[in-house]
Amino acid sequence: MTREELFENIKRKRSFLCVGLDTDINKIPEHLFEDEDAMFAFNKAIIDATADLCVAYKPNLAFYESLGIAGWEVLERTVEYIRSNYPDQFIIADAKRGDIGNTSAMYARCFFGNMDFDTVTVAPYMGEDSVSPFLTYPGKWVTLLALTSNKGAFDFQFTEDKETGKKLFEQVLETSKKWGNEDNMMYVVGATKADMLQDIRKIIPNNFLLVPGVGAQGGSLQAVAEFGMNDMCGLLVNSSRAIIYADSTENFAEAARAEALKVQQEMDALLTKKGI
């Protein structure tokens, strides 16, 4: 998907919501286990209930891998289901991969060749040759970790460089933006650190940002939009637990829809305020 197509979807749907499919077998409503295929049934119901309210889905790989082959199968079928039924969705493999060149090339084949994801989250620690193999697939994106939403972000991401005074996450942004361009590089910037978005936008004014941490992790959507939105929106704001586990009864999909609708309506107002 191109940046322009993504922006068109955002304008048309009045939403920049990404629904995180952190599907935990232990949190799925009990009645779904009457079906053998509970995990996929859960994903399908969540997707069908929210697809008109969001522009992206983000399966969190760990939740699928933790179930081995069975989980991997649900992952593949979920991506196929979204692709076949909702072709306007941007599909994010939240996998935090990254390794030496020949190995990153294999991960890229996994997510872009074998499966049809639009992007994969990549960790920057190993530098350019760990990221560039993901950029060789036309129309596909890298979503690079810059400033994450967790407490551990303070361990290393704020280290200031002796020569330039720049923090590590700023250095990651400045260095990595030369590896790709605004049409194939996005960045993870946590909503829990929304006040830093102003400075981040000075370094990467046009790149899309994937923003986790709204909802369960406590970040504010208003603050993210105020400091992070650009003329093409430039934001995908993820919510996982607050939407998909809104209710644990037979009503779970409707409850997820109601939560997604609340977020979408807030996003609509924020887009309007920005003149989009």
Next chain:
Amino acid sequence: MTREELFENIKRKRSFLCVGLDTDINKIPEHLFEDEDAMFAFNKAIIDATADLCVAYKPNLAFYESLGIAGWEVLERTVEYIRSNYPDQFIIADAKRGDIGNTSAMYARCFFGNMDFDTVTVAPYMGEDSVSPFLTYPGKWVTLLALTSNKGAFDFQFTEDKETGKKLFEQVLETSKKWGNEDNMMYVVGATKADMLQDIRKIIPNNFLLVPGVGAQGGSLQAVAEFGMNDMCGLLVNSSRAIIYADSTENFAEAARAEALKVQQEMDALLTKKGI
């Protein structure tokens, strides 16, 4: 496996070799494809040919994931095969994982609960809460990236901290060693930067190091041993391509054994030189 058990295996086998199972379906000898199960057959033959010469195996997850469910199945069976037939082997999931706490907990369940790996490689960028869930399994280890063997290591790992003057990888070592201890934390230090091992040993004198980059990537075993070996050896030196693709004919397993034997003999001499 405990640190003492690992050291006992090293002394008994006169080897600190780790064989990397970077099994590429495109590099497997052609005759194996007469069998449907070529990838597992390859791994089994390599393992049977080298198990008495090495103390660890390191499947590289990307190579299995790139084949989807079929690859994941080979991975699970390979781990089971090693565990059942060669219980003295230390099994490393080279996966470079790491995410927010609840997600790292799922990855830990994948590698330590669902599969029976001894350790998983973890990227440090997201800090303590991305690493600590892997440390909650008794007898299991974290292998944290510190200084990697690739060119991209120079992009961020050498950034010097304004206050302390320490390089990022040194900061990773100093900060993270408090998260665990010498019995559950190892570090990745690339053989291509062996001259830096002396300084690294000042920070972490006793932790085991997983050293990639000998062989195909050009690192020297002599230099690694000279600067990195401690009284309990403290080294696992990995070789992947140089061993497993030593030959592409029906003779591949014997050729792999011959390569592993060369390395093991060199290691024997290095251990003797150290008085081990």
